[in-house]
Amino acid sequence: MSDDPYKLLGVARDASPDAIRKAYRKLAKELHPDLHPGDKAAEDRFKAVSAAHSLLSDAEKRARFDRGEIDASGQERPPEHPSYRHYAEADPTGRYTSHGAYGDFEDVSDIFSGLFGQQGAGRRGFAARGGDLRFHLEVDFLDAANGATKRITLPEGGPLDLAIPAGAKDGTVLRLKGKGAPGLGGGPAGDALVELTVRPHPVFRRDGDDILLDLPIGLDEAVLGAKVEVPTLTGRVKMSVPKGAHSGDVLRLKGKGIKPAGDQRVTLKIVLPEVPDPALEALMREWQAKGKPDPRAALWKVMP
Numbered sequence: 052m053s054d055d056p057y058k059l060l061g062v063a064r065d066a067s068p069d070a071i072r073k074a075y076r077k078l079a080k081e082l083h084p085d086l087h088p089g090d091k092a093a094e095d096r097f098k099a100v101s102a103a104h105s106l107l108s109d110a111e112k113r114a115r116f117d118r119g120e121i122d123a124s125g126q127e128r129p130p131e132h133p134s135y136r137h138y139a140e141a142d143p144t145g146r147y148t149s150h151g152a153y154g155d156f157e158d159v160s161d162i163f164s165g166l167f168g169q170q171g172a173g174r175r176g177f178a179a180r181g182g183d184l185r186f187h188l189e190v191d192f193l194d195a196a197n198g199a200t201k202r203i204t205l206p207e208g209g210p211l212d213l214a215i216p217a218g219a220k221d222g223t224v225l226r227l228k229g230k231g232a233p234g235l236g237g238g239p240a241g242d243a244l245v246e247l248t249v250r251p252h253p254v255f256r257r258d259g260d261d262i263l264l265d266l267p268i269g270l271d272e273a274v275l276g277a278k279v280e281v282p283t284l285t286g287r288v289k290m291s292v293p294k295g296a297h298s299g300d301v302l303r304l305k306g307k308g309i310k311p312a313g314d315q316r317v318t319l320k321i322v323l324p325e326v327p328d329p330a331l332e333a334l335m336r337e338w339q340a341k342g343k344p345d346p347r348a349a350l351w352k353v354m355p
Contacts, residue, residue, distance in 0.1 A: 054123045056103030056116070064117070068108065075104035076187050076248075084204050098206040102232065105185040105244070112182075125182030126235060178238035184231040185244045188213070192252035195219040196262070196284050196309055205230055205243060213245065218260070218309045221249040254282060260313030267322040268292055270331070283307045283315055290317065297321075 057064050060074045078100045087093035106125055107113050115121045122128055188203060198217030202210050205227075213225065224246050231241025256263040266281060276294035280287045283304065290302060298321045307315035324331070345351075 056106050056123050059099055059103040060107065062107075068110075071104065071107050075100065075108075075185075079104075079187050084206065094206065101184050101186060101206055102182070105183055105231075108185050109183070124232065126179065177236055179235040180238050181232035181234040181241035183241040183244055185246065187246050187248065189248045189250055190215055190219070191250055192255060192257075193284065195221075195223075195247065195249045196255075196257070203245070215247070219247055219249070220257075221247065223247045255284070257309070258316075260309040262308045262313065262315045264315060264317050265320050266317045267320050268296065270321055270323060273297070273319070273321050281315075281317055284309075292319065 057066070060071060060078065062071055062074050066074075079097070082093050082097040082100060084090075084094050084097060102124065106116060106123065112121065112125060116123070116125075120128060184206075186203075186205070188201070190199070190201065194201070194215055196218065198219075199215045201213050201215060203213050204210055211227070211230070213227070215225075216223075224244050227243040227245065229240045230243035233240050254264060262284060264282070266279070268277070268279060271277075272279065272292050273296045274294070276296070277292045278289050279292055281290045281304065284307065288304065288307070290304065292302075296319050298319060300319045302317045302319065304315040304317060307313075
């Protein structure tokens with residue numbers, strides 16, 4: 052399997068962040084372990100694709116990888132340290148010049164402390180934190196609005212209950228501490244970053260913390276007024292439609308939006324019967340004969 056994150060995701064090296072995200076989402080859906088139980092090859096490729104996306108979706112890590120400073124796993128590449136001869140020839144003080152069988156190593160501790168810090172003099176090992184891994188999860192509109200717990204499966208472990216906070220938006224990133232790539236040399240593991248995509252709802256829409264809803268009402272309800280049931284995020288409630296309501300009128304249900312401060316805005320839409328009603332037609336003709344008001348009178352006041 053290729054260790055080039057661009058090849059793993061099937062994108063060009065100059066691909067935009069959006070193109071990288073789309074490529075990852077497509078592959079993640081195809082390769083997710085839940086869809087391929089027991090398929091080790093698919094699981095390994097899913098892990099590799101997730102790691103590639105984690106690296107390329109981080110602008111700083113991507114730039115360092117492109118410069119050759121880190122490898123595809125996000126780990127530092129070994130630095131190319133100058134040789135002893137370089138120091139000896141470049142230093143006019145003779146600090147690194149040989150004066151005997153062991154003279155060359157007189158200040159070797161200085162080199163190691165420069166590489167690893169004062170604690171590192173005389174030892175070559177070091178610990179590094181593991182890289183973060185990025186994942187994508189689609190959630191229902193109501194689960195994002197009200198909060199929910201979803202069971203997910205990470206490549207490096209078994210099932211995990213993920214808490215979706217109430218009011219989560221499309222693009223919200225949840226951080227799972229210590230669930231990313233393992234550390235190096237005993238260092239801590241990285242984190243898992245789960246990006247949420249909220250599926251559209253057939254009825255509700257979101258505007259900030261407000262919930263929007265188009266509510267059909269009958270002609271009789273618009274003319275006479277009525278008490279009607281309205282769906283909300285948490286169930287049905289009763290709402291009063293005033294007499295003489297118009298299509299496009301917006302009524303507000305306080306506190307029925309995203310908690311704690313959102314409202315629900317209900318836009319009225321007058322709907323006539325699908326099948327013509329002779330009695331309604333007769334009533335409208337009688338009303339016309341009495342000289343009904345022109346509904347476009349306000350328009351003609353401002354138009355020639």
